[in-house]
Amino acid sequence: MSVKTLPDLVPDSKIKLPKQAERTLSSGLTVIAIRRPAVPLVELRLRVPFGRAPLARATLLSQALFTGTATMSSIDIAAELQAVGGGLSAGLDPDRLLITGNSLAAGLDRMLEILAAVLTDPAYPADEVGTERDRLVDHIQVAQSQPAHLARTALLKRMYGKHPYAVQTPEPEQVRGVRPGQLRTLHAERVRPEGSVLVLVGDINVEKAIDAAEKALGDWIGSGRDGAVPPTPALEPGPLLLVDRPASVQSSLRMALPAVPRTDPDHAALQLANMVFGGYFSSRWVENIREDKGYTYGPHTAIEHFVAGSSLVVAAEVATEVTGPALLETLYELGRIASLPPGEEELEQARRYALGTLRLGMSTQAGLAGLASIYASFGLRLDYLTEHSAALAAATREQVAEAAARYLAPSRAVSVVLGDAEKVEGQLSALTSVERGAA
């Protein structure tokens, strides 16, 4: 067996941003167009401010947005979009209504026209809304049988208390009570161009694409009701919240830690500290609880950014019988990163991963569209990629250690476990104080 050595990396070229243009229309809608002609398609993202919208209505609105206009049925809308290789769908997060779509590049004008009709002339027909309401109720019921959803729900309540972010999925009964008229009212009040951002990415001429958007969406006017969400409260560490899921063969372990927005000077260092801890496969935590101990399959951590605040969420599904040991290792790895500076080599590895991921993320039309749209929600543009790369490259070991001490200390965590309480309560109580709670 001959010994072979690992080939060196060829250094990365400088990040090259694609050609782009931006215009804010008189309606207050900002349109960003980005050229990536690799495939003859165009990606569309429209984010409309929707903070503090009534949850059940807003959720149903997002499901029923394409059910009809004054002149088109839901089937007409879907068929007309398909004819240009297109499709549009809508979703909701605590800050925005998000419309996502794509089509053949030659179909952009038609997709924009259909989008405009849906935005300016929605019908919310009673029959179709009824169908979507029943479907949404069923979907929520199915979601409520998923451990990941239940654990998330419990964690959000524990993190946010009375803040609007605390509840992000409505209860079935609340959805059942929503009437089509309420959707029309909510649409009139909130589905407005002021503060909205439309992103188009693909095989397009950027100026012409913005012209096309301006022409198609010229009748979409008016300002929305103020949806500013108050800043999120600081996390309040306390006993671990144990939510019973009898006969569960795994426990869903969740922890929330404080984090900072993308523009904070600590952000790059915190991101690197999170990487070293658990933010990618080659992290201490994943190598420990998966590759050494075999407690879990896909443990992961991520910094989650919302407009009113950021947090760092740690998540793993672990076998019931090793729930305590998995928590022990998690607390140990958090304690270690918060107490001792990272090694030089593991920091460089995490840094290269973070930098590479930025490049990979902008290598497709869909990736660029997602990044541009998310960044725009926070008042940032694609050049943030360049700035953030520079910040990642510059973060020192001391800064990373400092960020880890400040944000990743296990004493600051809010913890939730969803699992078979009878089997795991003793294991967990050996390590920390535990209180029982409902999902």
Place this chain on the structure above:
Amino acid sequence: MKIPATKYPVERFTLDNGLRVVLTPDRSAPVVGVAVVYDVGIRSEPEGRTGFAHLFEHLMFQGSENLEKLAHFRHVQGAGGSFNGSTHLDYTDYFEVLPAGALERALFLEADRMRGPRLTEENLRNQVDVVKEEIRVNVLNRPYGGFPWLKLPPVMFETFPNAHDGYGSFTDLESATVEDAQEFFGKYYASGNATLAVAGDFDVATATRLIEAHFGDVPARPKPELPDFAEPGLSAERRESYVDRLAPLPAIAAGYRVPDPIADFSAYLPYVVLAEVLTDGDASRLVERLVQRDRIVTSVGGYIGFMGDEYQVRNPTALLLQAHMPPGGDADKVLRVVDEELDRLATGGLAPGELSRTQARMATHLLRDTDAVLGRALPMAVLELQRGRPELLNELPRLVGEVTEAQIVAAAASLRPESRATVEVVPGANQ
């Protein structure tokens, strides 16, 4: 609307040890995708060793000739890249996507494990535990786990290769030995039984030289004979149900055998299009009827191949329809309406524009997938492996666009209740 096409260049060559190579350069983004695909999957695992192909996939990440455990992950991610692997019915793939400057490193890593993984008792036991957690998270601890990809094959097929649980029983996984792994590697992981595809930002001459340098000395071993997994289709309808103790609502899936995806591609392709005519979007036949008009399902989907890999599966395979129902949903009624709609299509044909709009949307999906380097490297590696035709990836939007109404009608007419296998999920939650 005219259906556009991609023109990704395709270079092919074969090394002396039998490794087939596909290069598809494109310099529109400074990234590369590397895929190695072995011609072995779930259907080839031995009886008493269900789940072994997938377990072995995990073992391929546990170190190799020149690499310690954990080194593969660290070297890929430390180069700014991402990795994964997946086990399918007919093949197992391993892949990386990285900044362009890491191409040689990825080739080194793949070549090293092609020469041989480090198969140790400790790594095997660790990965059996990890795979059991994977099965718990994806199947045992969630509603509708393994539905329908693990639940329908035993209803539809008779023979072990086609019918068994590809994730594996815990008993079989725990019985696996290092010797089993060595034998499996020896038999199926020969360089002549694999393909390598590289897509993205590289120079063909340089990449060719690097591939020869890293893979050229992988020793050649005999390539296993390609097994024939054919078995007769159904002569009478088969229907089974099971209680899912975590599921709150009923669901149903039906499978119909389709022509050989490789030997008879032109007869097969209309079924791929038919699945979309039936279920792609609000204007599709079954969504309009079942969801919107009759309101007897909350969602319905249709696709070919139990893992949704319609261009990367061998015979025998199936067109699948699956639907989730509201509380108290009536599976018989859903099947009756599906039959009515298939009859209506078979006798009444398509509406004006119905086929062309479906084809246009399919083209968008196909083109969109190829925008990512791995969306080219992975399918091209499999198309080379199974068909010797990686360039088919460029041709698919056009070929889909050439499917005719008569072909769709004939395909719909062939989906008869008596040739159908059905599995129903009986909700066991909150009972």
